[in-house]
Amino acid sequence: MKITRILSLLAVVAVLAVTACKKDNPTPTDPNNPGGGGNNNPPAPTRTSKLVEKQWKVKETRMIESGRTDTTTINIVGAANWRFTFRADRTGTATGTFLATSADPNPNYNWSFNVDSTNVTLVAGNGRSASYAFRNDTLLVRSVENLTLQLINSQGQPVGTVTGTLLETFNRVN
Secondary structure, eight states: OHHHHHHHHHHHHHHHHHHHHSOOOOOOOOTTOTTOTTSSOOOOOOHHHHHHSSOEEEEEEEEEETTOOSOEEOOOTTGGGOEEEEOTTSEEEEESSTTOOSSOSSOEEEEEEOTTSSEEEEEETTSOEEEEEEETTTEEEEEEEEEEEEEEOTTSOEEEEEEEEEEEEEEEOO
């Protein structure tokens, strides 16, 4: 009888020892809850991380001529190569864009969000600045009213001007 009790007690101790050494399985990550919520999910990405994770390129430039309501896609010489690179230290570099000048074609800039991170403002070292709406974390959109652009023909000759509202859109490079 004593031997049975001792063997039973040893069996219970052995089971407890084995289960106590077993590793815990972490809570699986919930793909529908990217912000944590007490489980193992990483924190939700910030607007800053979304802005700096990839380079931004011009998607389109459109112009609404003064006195008209329709838009026209305009080809700004060199615009296909326009890029913004944002860095986490709140600086960046523009390739082309309206921040550039002939003396500074790739200006460095400082950037900042407004209070609710829906607009980002860029101020270049050459004094030029621009503000963009940060839409859906995937687009930078700017509207410039009363802008006059010189029209150039395919031979590079000036053929007139157009005044109106410029709509400029950038998206992240994939």
